[in-house]
Amino acid sequence: MNTTTTRLNALRGGQPPVNHNARTLVGLSVNPGCARRALLDACGADKGTVARQAGHPWQFGQSRFALARGNAFEQQVKEYGGARLLALLRESLDLPVEQVAYIPLKSVGDSTGREQRYRQTCRALVGAARGGPDPGTLYDHPMLRLNVGGNDVYLEPDLIAFKIGDRFYIVEIKSFPVIDRQANGAQVAAATRQASIYVIALQDLFATNGLDPELVATSVFLVTPKDFGNTPIATLVDARKQISMLNRQLARMDRIDILLDLLPSGLTFDLAVDTTGVPTRPAANLAADLRRIPARYRPECMAHCELAGLCRDEARQNASLDVYGQGVVDIFGGVDTTHTALALAEGRQPSDDQAGVARTLRHAERLRAALAEGAA
C-alpha cells in the first residue's frame, strides 16, 4: 500500500469504498475543475450518503422502470448466444454473416474474485489479439481494470467486446430509442462517454500485456431499439473526443497527491458509523470539513453530483455568480459575487481590471432604472 492509498483511506474514513463503474468514472469528467468531487471520488466515498449526513440530501437516479426496461432489452439483444447481435454488428460493418463465436467470460453464479476474473479476461483477449484475424467473436462480460488515482478500479460492465479482423470494438447496449435515426443527444453523449471508459480500459489491458493499444477501435457500437419497438439497431459512433477528454481527467486523478497535499490535516469524510451501522457524525461538522475543500459549483452539477445541494447552498451563501450558470458568469466576467456586481452597477468605483464589466453593469442598470420609471 502506498502512501497515497493510505491517505485516501483515511480521508474516506471507516466506511468501505464504493465501487467505481463506468458511470461514476464518467461523472468525474463532468466537472473536471472540482477538487471536492475529485477527492471524494478518488477515496471511494459514497457521495450520496455523505451529502445526506451533511444535511443536504440530493436525489437523482433512474426509475426502476427504466432499469427494468434496460435489462430486458439487453437480454433480448444477447439472446441465442449472441447470434443476433453478431449478425447486427457484421451487417453494420457491411460484412457477410459467417459463423458465430460467442465467448462468455462469466458463467452464471460465478463467484471467483475480481482479480481472477480480470486475469481470465486478459488471457482470453490477449490470446485472441495474438491469434490473428477473426471472422467475428463476441466476448461477453469481460472484467476490465483501470488504475484511477493510484487505485485499481474493476469495471464489470454488461459489456461486450467484439473482435472482427484484427480490431476490438466496444459494444454498449442501451435501451433509449433511436427514432427516425435521431436519438436524444444527452443520452447518446452519456452512452458514448461510458463506452469510452471501456475503450480506455481495454487499451490499457493490451498495453500492459505488451500489445498495441491501437488494436482497440476508437469508434464504439451503440446498440439501441429502433423507433418505438424492440428491434435493435447498431450505430458506430466516433468516440475519439470523449476518449481524450476522459484520459485527461484520469491523468488528473493520478495527480491526486497534489490535492491531498493541500488538505488541512485531520480532514475526513468519516461518517462515525456506530455499531448498528448508523452514521452519527454531526451534520455541521461533516459539512464544515467538506467546505474546506474548494469546489466549483455550476448548475449542471444538479444532474451529475450528489453534493449539488450542499455546493449550491454554499455558492448562494457566498453570493457567488456561479448559481446563475455560465451565461451570467460570462457576461459579468471578472466579477465573482452578486454583491460586487450590484455595487458596481449602482456606481461603486471599479478597480482597474473591473473597468470593462463595470461599464456593462452601469449601462444595464441605467436602462433598468429608465424602464422602472416608464412602467411606474
Added chain:
Amino acid sequence: MSSLAALARLHATRQGRAERLRQVRHHHLVDEPLVLVILTMAGEAAAPLACMVGTGRRQSTLLTVTQPRNRDQRRAFYAQLAAVILPHIRRRENTLQQLPARPGKPPRQRCADAPQIIVANHATVDYLSLVGRSIRFQGPPNTTETDPSIALLGRWLTFFAERAEYPGSSMLLPLTAQLAAHWATGQSILEDESLSKLLAWIEPPAGLTGVQAALRSENPVLFPPAGPATDPTFDAVELEPRMITHQQALASGDHLTAARTATELQDALASQLRPTWNQVWDGLALLRAIPQAARSVRRWEDDRDHFTSHSLHITRGGAPQPVHDQAVDAARRLARLERAIHMFEDEQALDDPFVLAERRTVGTAFAGVVVAREPDRQVTSAKGRRILRPRFTIRTEDPPPIARDQDLVDPERPRTIVRVREVLPEQQDMHLITVEVTAGMGSVSRPAADAVPELDELVCYTAWPSQWGAAEFPSREQTPWTHTGPSAPQTFTDLSEAEQT
C-alpha cells in the same frame, strides 16, 4: 442572455422575488385554451401513464393506464385522448370564413378561431411530438379494425409540435418558457425549466423569499415533477407495487382486488398530476394579467392560417407528415425557422421597451440624442436623378451597432427607415452614429416634414422587421407528395451528429 436580463437575475436575488422582464405579452392567449399535463412511463419511448386535459381549472378529464406497456391499453388511452382533443379542434375548424380578395391577394379562407394547447414545459412539447410520431401512421386507411381517430390525433399533435418550433407561434405553448421570458428569477436557466420553481420565484408564498420557496418546491412529495417524467421514488413506492398487485389480481381472476388496485393506481396518478394542473392555471392567470403586444395579433393570424391550411389538407385527404424531413425539406424548414426567429425578435423590440432595452445592451439597437442634421441633403442616383437622402447624427452611450446593412426604425417614427452610414468613437464610451434616411423621406419637391428628428431630440433605432425579401417556401401541405414522402428506412446511421448537440 443580455446583460440587462443577467442583471435582473441579480436584482431578483436581492429583492427575494422575480423581476419583470417584459412590459407586454408577446403571445396570444385564447379564451378557452386546452391545458394538457401528461406523464409517461420511465424507460419507454412513448408509453403514457396518465394525463389531465381540459379547458378550465375545474373542467378536467383524467385519463390513466394501469399497464402502459400493454399495447391495447395504450390504444384505449389515445382513443380517449382523441375524444377530448379532436372535438375541441373540430369546433375551431367549423369557424372557417371566406376572406375577401385584397390587392395582390386572391380571396381565401381562414378560421376565425384556432385551438391552443398549453403544457407545463418544453419536455412535454417534445413528448407530444414523439407521441404524434408514434401514432400518426397507425392503422392503414380504409380498415375498420383501427380507430381512425388515433392516427388523426397523431397528425394534429405533430402539427402542434411543429408549430411550437416557431418562437412567435402561440398554438402550443410551454408555460415555463412563457414565464421565464416575462420574469427574471434569481436562479439558473436550468432551474427555470421547473414550473414550480419558476412560480416560487414569481409569487413566493407570504413570508418566504424566492430562494426559500424554490428550495421548498424541490420536495417531490409536495411538488411532484410537472412531467412527462415521473419521480423515481414515486415509481418505486407507489406505482410499481400497485401495478404488480393489479396484474396479479387480474391474472388470478380476483376482480375485487383488481378493481380496488385500479382505483388506487388512478388516485396515485391523479395525486401526481393535480398539483401541476393547478400550477399551469396559476401560471396562465399570471400571463393573462400582462397586456398583449400589438403585433401578436398578426402572428396569431399567421397561426390561424397554418391551422386552416392543415385542416384543409386533412379534409382533402392529404398524407400525414412524413417520417423524416428529406434534405431539401429540412433546409427549407431551417430557413423558414430562421426567418421567423428574426422576425419575431425584431417585432418584439417594436412592441416592448424592455426588449428594446435588452437589444441596446447587445448592440442590436441604440438610442441617443440628435446632435447634427442635414434634412435637405441630396445625392445623384445611379440614373442621374437628384434624390433626397437626409442624414443626421446621434450621440449614444450604447455599444455601437454591429450590423451595418440593415434597415432600422425608431418605434416612435415607424414611417421612416434609416441605415447606419458612419460610426465614430467619442470620449467616454460615447459614439457618434450617422444615419441616412432611405425610406419615408419624401421627394426633393415634396419632402416629408417629420422625416428627420430635431436637434436634441431623443431617438432609438432597432431592426425593421422584414422577411428579408426571401420568397416563402411552399408549406408542406402545398408541396406535392412526391417531394415529401417518407424516406427509405435505414438501419445504420452515424449518430455522431446527434451527439454533438
